[in-house]
Amino acid sequence: MAALYAGMSYEEVVCAYSSTVAGVCMMRLQNYPDAEDCFQNTFVRLLTKSPSFNDENHLKAWLIKVAINECYNFIKKNRRSLSLEDLPVEPSYQNDDEMDVSWALMKVRPDYREILYLYYVEKYRVKEIAGILDKNPNTIKVMLKRGREMLKSIYGGDGR
């Protein structure tokens, strides 16, 4: 009998949260092949551990956390610098504005970039981000503010 994760089958989980996990991996690694490794490892870990989840939010948070840890482990193992130029395939953007902001986000430091990603893309609240990253909410707030400033300075405009 196939295991259920918060009432969802494994296939449903992969389809529902693949973009989230892939985004987290890409934000951290900025490299498609490496991000793919961490992406696959995250779901393999889900299969291997088969943890029980209270709800879908719990499942999503668990996946994000595991993906971040996988990226940390990957960086720790490989110890190499990652840059935007290493991207073999650039993601597609809907318009120039979106492309510019995403490009500017990639220029931000990884830890700030991660918080910006979780806040603006995954729509997590500060408290939830603090729970996922095991950090103080005030720290997240400060980092969020600084990340915005970095992004503005890179993008060269006022924030909205």
Add this chain to the structure above:
Amino acid sequence: MRKVNFNALKNVAVPESWVEKALHAKPKKKPIFLRLYFIGTAASVAVVTAVVLTLLIRSGGNSPISPKTDLFIQPSTVAVMENNETTMDNSATQEKAETTSSETVPFTQAVSSAAAETATSTETDPSETGIPHPTQGTQTTNPIPSNPTAVATDPVVTTAPQPSQPVEEPAEAETTAPTPQKPPLRITDVENLVPSVEFDDLEGDYDGNLSLFFYQYLDGSESIYCHIICNGTECGELYSDDEKMIVADSERGIATYCPLSHGISISYGSRIDVIFYNESGKAFRFRDILVVPDLVF
């Protein structure tokens, strides 16, 4: 200045191949050496091995039963045991012979064959010597004289057929078993003469008694002997009957010994050493006594 729309940030597009790979992923199995039960088993085995080795090393020099030689049965002991068994058999046969003389022959034949097998007292015939001697056959291994009546009057021994060739086993027993010896004397020198030992009736040659108040020195429950060394010459044989003293007064603890009655003549002016000893070898030596009339000490 350009406005930054943070909400314009979009998620990363996921390649289809990633999703397909993830859908076909299989859970990884831990290597066997990382599985908990394997680690637990290995740790248990290691701990048990370490404990056992530690205990073995600690108790290496102090084994519960040390192979001391005293624990082993000595050959002489075995011979004595066999001898006792044979003696008991013989005595039992003797009782039968006394009760029913008509059954003597079959009994003696049966027992004599058994005696021949054990090869104990069949080699020596007590009837030839007249008295049982403790140095005959394997009885020599017995420090305690065995029952003399069982040997001397044993019809089994007299009627037992002599083996044409003596078996080698008794010969080995004779050679391996040490001959019984009286214990060597553990002499304690008495430096000063004490009035409890006295000569009396000294006239001319000494023919009086040597008296010993043995309660001060020796136990009167055992035989007490007197050994005299006259002018450096030993006058008798240790533990012989000639040296055995007579307990004259057991209540007062007096034992006497008359040398002349045993062929030992001591003239006045001689210097003698007197050794009083008992069966266990406990001895007291009175040194360099000048024999004079009315010698009392």
